[in-house]
Amino acid sequence: MNLDSIKKWGTRLQMPLILLLVILILAIFQPGIFLTFGNFRSILLAISIYGLMVCGAIYPILLGGIDLAVGATAAMAGAATVLFIVNSGGSDSSVLVGVMAGLATGVAAGVVHGLIVSSFNVPPFLITLASMNIIYGIAQLLTGNKLIPILKPKSFTAIGGGSLFGVPSSIYILLVVATLSYLLLNHTTFGRYVYAVGGNPVAAKMSGINTRGVTLLAYAISGLTAAMAGIVLASMNQQAFARAAQGYETNVLAALVTGGASLMGGVGSLQGGMFGALLIGLIDNGLRLMGVPSQYNGMVKAIVVIAAVAFSAYTHHRDSGLARTRRWQPIRQTENRTARKEPL
């Protein structure tokens, strides 16, 4: 085994080892509570929601952008679905249409983000941050700022509340969506183009890649999976609520960056994102089990995010050799930056 392959396995095993370490620590300090079936179930339930969001949110991140509106989009889609089902009497067929309608709201939000980001010289975090508030507003209008309970039909409540062989149904949904996202990212030309555009938008454009189309699709997918998460969450909680998934964007971002994705774009993997989701889930759970007051919970996660982002920015800058550029600058500008050199 040469040094290179040791290094390669080192990076591959990094995340599983960190996870194992966290599990060990929790198992040693809180064996009585941590190592119970019920606890693992609650960890998985939490992870399944933002894990779903990660499956799509990774695309804007890989492009060097970000979708901060995933939590809001989830709330809106959940509310739209529940309202549709409740208002149309709660038949099984209305569940199907309602879910479709919910997913459509998510895709629509994503398409709007993608259009704005790819058309104007504006940072994606600002666009999606502003749009987050708009979308929460829509969710509030939809729900009239009230809890909308939905206890039937079973075809809806089973989406997030059912289980098979003792495993929550939402975990199966996550597995299917994660597999699809993995295939899309690793076995399609679209996936290849995402890495190319994220890694160097100018070179990608000069290689004939439709960078606008890629950007549009990336944000649309992020909207779609956020909507899925919102619908599963509504079903799990048997209610829709305008602030249902508030703050989830932090967990999603934390999962992605701890999983090795670079905010500069071009670097990251779905496997990494999933490991990151598991890690965040365990940290959440561990803090609660150890009786750490909830206000510290957010602080700890924020520290994890800052550390991971600083680390990834450092390694990205070191490895790529590209000038540190602001990613949201329009492609036209950077491309025209012709290298100054002495003529003749």
Added chain:
Amino acid sequence: MNPLLQMRGITKTFGGIKVLDNVDLDVRAGEVHAVMGENGAGKSTLMKILTGVYPKDGGTIELGGQPVEIDSRKQAAKLGIGMIYQELSLIPTLTVAQNVMLSDEVTTAGVLSIGAMRKRVAELVRTYGFRLGADALVETLSIAQRQTVEILKTLNRDCSLIIMDEPTASLSNRESKVLFEIIQTLKAQGIGILYISHRLDEVFELADRLTVLRDGVKVATVERGAMAPADIVKMMLGKELKAVGTARHLHPPSSPVTVEVDHLSRKGLFEEVSFQAYRGEILGIGGLVGSGRTEVLRCIFGIDTPDSGQIRFEGRQLTGGTRRRIMQGFGLIPEDRRNQGLVPLLSIERNVAVTNYDSASRAGIVDRRRERRLGSEAVERLDIRPARPSQIVSNLSGGNAQKVVLGKWLLRDLKVLLVDEPTSGIDVGAKEEIYTRMRELADNGVTIIMVSSDVAELLRVSDRILVFHRGRIHWEYSDGAVSEESVLLAASGLTPEEGRPGR
């Protein structure tokens, strides 16, 4: 009259190599003194010694008759030596006055005296007769106006000597005229100007005297008018060494025309450019940086749209963007390979494949076997080292990185290859390999259009040569002899003996 600046016997060694050897240079008050020489002749090193960036190893510097030691930029500024950098160092979101006074702020008890600073800048503007508002935001100014702000900055520090390094490189004709007027004003105020430029025409218009450096040695200092431009070029090249080896006989092509550029114009960049390229030839395009060469290539490749004119390929007019062009068999090796040609954190294989998914995928699904074969084929055929398709390209040397860019097009059904500065920053061995590949492609019927600032390269590789000057094809060599000297003269807009005027 006592000279303003007197440098004597300046010597500088880098790692055992003498880059400046006993160089003398003097500048009189109110004089424009041009410094000329090829790349690596020692011009910038000399200027860096003068501005305190490098310490000198030997020699003396006198300013106004007083010997001085310049050990830092700050010291140089204090002594009244100002430099207008190629890369302008202004802050675009601040006003003219704020930029001029930056780091020279006037304060009263620690508080900025904004009014006093604005008044001072307005006064400077008035004194020198510049057309510029002190409160204008720098980002709203043209490049020439920004240069004026840089000049104001040096004037504010009471500079008596201003160094200008290629100040017109990114200026249009009209903007250059404005700059020249400003230079005349500065002269009239008794300020000495050291003017570094590759543009012979400019130098002959502006300079009172000029000094030619070659390989770190001063060849001569001459009064303007004492010598013809052609003689200056000979001094720069050291003709007895170079002219023999590089003169070349060109042969007109006999194959059919493939690419036809017809009266192509893009405002402010190039005008009325018309030429034809033939199947199986390498058409070289020379000229100075900023003469419109790269911009014409970009239009041919569909990155930019021309304002008027046509580009035809095999008789049909070309429309659409880059993607369409690639499908028609075009390829581009851009001038800035790291920022425009490659995705640094992806592997050799993925970089090569990125232009080839039309053949390496079906219905959007990547054909992994074909993709892998593309990677290994590129590595093998171009002898890329390390010979591992999974290698990330950011770690490759310049030559190997360029081979990867070439690999993106080589494995396609290529008909036209546009090449911009193919070997800048590449070692000699890799250079030869790239020339060989280009010739192979041409022999297989590919039309190659190559932009190059390296005259030796143009002569070595091209079948025909066009020389751009200020956005137009100034000179054309399609058969007969051509020498480096001739191409250099043509690039400066002068009239060489060989070749003929472009259309």
